[in-house]
Amino acid sequence: MRSIWKGAISFGLVTIPVKLYSATEQRDVRFHQVHREDGGRIKYKRTCTVDGEEIPYSDIAKGYELPSGDMVILTDEDFAELPLTSSRRIDVLQFVEAAEVDPIYFAKSYYLEPDAQGAKPYVLLRDALENSGQVAIVKIAIRQRESLATLRVRQGVFVLETMLWPDEVRTPDFPFLDEDIEVRKQELSMATSLIESMEGEFDPSEYKDAYREALQAVIDAKVEGREVARPAEEAEEEPAADLLSALRASVEAAKKSRGDKDGKAGSGKDDAEKKPASRKTSSKSGQKKEPAQKKESTRSRTRKSA
Known part of the structure; x- marks a missing residue:
């Protein structure tokens, strides 16, 4: 990985020099605009x-358009004079419980690596933060944009997650929120049962980007010059008569799916349990014979003494 920013974590009177790395990457299939006839790349000219x-x-500058249509031109000097106090610092503002930060505010994740001289204070702050169970609210400026961020620990490394400002999060304004929609107790109970029947531990490796894989298959087929097989269309399910029927059918389907999985796993356990049982029987039969042998040896000793 290549660092995209260098600075320091400012924590009280402690300064920890760090490097910033992108923690995520997009795996989308990328395309270029080309001429359909010969595949030539399309280029655009910057014209006034x-x-x-x-x-x-x-000769290109940034312009802010006013409602009147007039343009306010800003130069590099204008941006250089802006008060970015945290231009090379990650200022720790406070510590809060992780549950207090709504995930809707998160924008992008970064890893922080300490410089050689900052390894010890880095580990000290990391361990203290991890033991507290909290996250740090910090402020940072990346590419001339100041952002709030959280600082937490993941796999022994600080993860900095930039956040949106409060006025950048939209308020949901939908008509149904003002409607008086009645939910019956039986429907709520059935919906709860459906949720419980689908509970499980989250494992991201179980999921895949089916669209990206299919698109890559099309590209590979084009490269190899073979025909592309189109998957059969899935049959559309008929809608249930009412909400309660749909919930009941969903619960039954979820239970059946989980039952099939448990049945396959259980068959292996039954076989494994049967084998130890046979061994126990043989060992018991061996134990019963031992007292008989002891009795015979006792009798022989008695005869000799007689």
């Missing part, structure tokens, strides 16, 4: 809408 001239990067 006023004079029609092609503009080099050195």
Whole structure:
């Protein structure tokens, strides 16, 4: 991995030099715009809408358009004068319970690696934070954008997750929220049963991006020059007569699916349990013969003494 930012964690009077790395990556299949006839790449020229001239990067600035249509032009000097106090620091603001931070605020995740000189204070803060069960609320500036973030521990490494500002999270405003929708007790009970029947431990490796795999298969087929087999369309299920019937059918299907899995696992256990039972029987039969041998030896000694 290549670091994208260097700075320091500022924790009270303690400064911990660190490097920032992207913790995630997109695995989307990427395409280029090309000419359909010959596959040539499509290029765009940077032209000015006023004079029609092609503009080099050195002459391009950022502009903020006003409601009137007028443009406010900002230069690099304007951005350089902005007060980014945390430009090279990760300022620890406070510590909170992880459950207090709504996941909707999270934007992107990064790993933090300590410099050689900062390894000990890094480990000290890491262990203290992990023992507390809390997360740190911090402030950081990346690429001229200041963000709130959380700092937590994952697999022995600090994970910094940038957050959206409160005014960047939309408030849900949907008509059904104002409607008086009645849910019957029986329906709620059946829905709860469905949830319970589908409970399990989350294992991300059990899931896959079916669309990406299918798209990659199409590309591979194009490369190999063979026909692409289209999967058969799934039969559409008929909608249930009412909500309660749909919930009941879903619960039964979930129980049947789980029962099939348990049955397969249980058959192996039964076979394993039967084998030790046969061994126990043979060992018991051996134990019964031992007293008989002892009696015979006792009788022989008695005869000799007589």
